[in-house]
Amino acid sequence: MSKPIEQAIKTKITGAFQPVHLAVKNDSSKHAHHAGLRGATNVTESHFRLTIVSDAFAGKALPARHRMVYTLLDEEIKEKGVHAVQLKTKTPTEWEKDPKDL
């Protein structure tokens, strides 16, 4: 089964953040019947959980980190029907203290 959006997410994030760790999980099936997805064309790649560990996040508060990722995935969110991107954004130091994927 092709996963174009998942692939695009991985490519973009790897390119922009050079993460030391990246985990991309697809939760779309858990939401396929929910009210917010009524009438949507994309129900198979609509909800993702990302864990990104990168130095790019150093010195930035959480909202700023999340905005960096949202800006990168703007097209997927605004045009490709991605509804939710849950994020865990850590620097390598923060990650070492608790290396658990979202």
Place this chain on the structure above:
Amino acid sequence: MFRTTVNRIPLRSTFSQSILRPQTALRFLSSETKNAIESAVNSAKVVLFMKGTPQQPQCGFSRATIQMLGQQGVDPEKFAAYNVLEDQELREGIKEYSQWPTIPQLYVDKEFVGGCDIVMSMAQSGELTELLEKHDALIPEEPYDEAEPEKAADAEVKPRSRD
């Protein structure tokens, strides 16, 4: 002139609807929409833009956020929730206004705090309690009067503080 009235949905009382009337879905923020959103953001100390209502959330992330705010002991008098599913203009407008593509969105004292992940992370680290206390958004504790200990027997049982 586009008139908007904005109704608050108190955390613990009966459901009342936000009555921003949708016109056409706007990609960019018209000044009317912007003003309506600003009134919403200013309407209470703690403002949550969510899917569904506090009593009936329509999305797991919105539900989780409401639950966390409840657990923190946010004062219902200082809280307002807006259901973006009721109003397409609000749903699109708030994303432009906050420069944030997802719902739920939490504002404290007119400042954007974050979505579900951020609220959860702050709840776990204690930062959320700190923020809410700093902005005086929590249910006030009743003062315990040392001179009249029998009052304590009638006092409401408060949730134990979690450290």
